[in-house]
Amino acid sequence: AISIDRRYAPMYNQAMAEVFLDSLLRYQYDPESEIPIYIIGYSGSAQMGIGAIPYLREWVKGPIFAVSLGGIFSSDPGLLAADHVYHLWGTRDSAQIWRLLMPGRWRIMASSEWNRACRQKRVTILRMPDMGHTGRGGYLDARPRTAGQAANVDLTVTTLATIMAAHEIENFEG
16 A cells, blocks of 8 residues: 555655665666566555556666556556556456556546556456456465366466567567
């Protein structure tokens, strides 16, 4: 909630971006490179990642992608600063009702960052069949629902790998 609150968000989100950058630098990431950065946030941490993107954008040259696993996030400037935002949304994820409590996510708020990012095709919503928010049946559930069926965590990881592979090809062949 701090990452959404306009009073505290700038300081908090900048601090999150500094943590991200410090981690990248620890692993020899070159901020001048074109190697993409993927910020993957689950539930409320999706807002934290999206909130950090405008600050991170100032410090790195490479593309920045946000991936929300059932993310609960508001209309945020990070949506427009990201190269693209992928929102994995389980068809049984009841936590997604939170978007209705965030006026910037309402269609009627045409000038909100969320609606502008959607119009600019910066947001892709990927429906995850039969997935709930957490626990049994959630995005990270390692137990298959039925014998012979893939576990949700495997489907989630496959989706993440597909997103990343698409951008690796885009960035390194172009």
